[in-house]
Amino acid sequence: MNERGFGQAVKEFRERLKISQEELSFRAGLHRTYVSQLERGLKSPSLRTVQQIADAFHVDILKLLQRAERRSK
Amino acid sequence: MNERGFGQAVKEFRERLKISQEELSFRAGLHRTYVSQLERGLKSPSLRTVQQIADAFHVDILKLLQRAERRSK
Numbered sequence A, B: 001m002n003e004r005g006f007g008q009a010v011k012e013f014r015e016r017l018k019i020s021q022e023e024l025s026f027r028a029g030l031h032r033t034y035v036s037q038l039e040r041g042l043k044s045p046s047l048r049t050v051q052q053i054a055d056a057f058h059v060d061i062l063k064l065l066q067r068a069e070r071r072s073k
Helices: A003-016 A021-028 A032-039 A047-057 A061-071 B003-016 B021-028 B032-039 B047-057 B061-071
Strands: none
Touching: A003 A021, A003 A032, A003 A047, A003 A061, A003 B047, A021 A032, A021 A047, A047 A061, A047 B003, A047 B047, A061 B061, B003 B021, B003 B032, B003 B047, B003 B061, B021 B032, B021 B047, B047 B061
16 A cells, blocks of 8 residues: 555545535544645545544545555556 | 454454564565554554555455454444
8 A cells, every 4th residue: 555545546536525725624534635635646645634634524434445546557 | 443452453463464563564665663553553554554564464444444443343
């Protein structure tokens, strides 16, 4: 798994839910600039941050991580 | 998923392989004290670190994360 694949997965889940980066950052308790960096694959999030994002999507963390792994190939 | 569950999963995989924390830290390119803190649930690793640990175990990252999620319940 790599940063690029994780970022792509986040972007896909977010766009599927039709919410902005700002809304995601609000829901997850993260800075909007950090969410932007994550989606662009510029940061490697901690597991705690991954959990916060999964919660913001109301999705199982493993589902988000499986998508991230597929997108990392 | 939480730090405690991830730490427990790492410890279980490591003990199954019969390797020391020192050997794991060497293989993963991490400090031994950091590996110790991870196993005790004191740190939330980045996805990059999780990947390094999975590689050190020669196991799929999703397998390690699935175990971590089960141990977090």
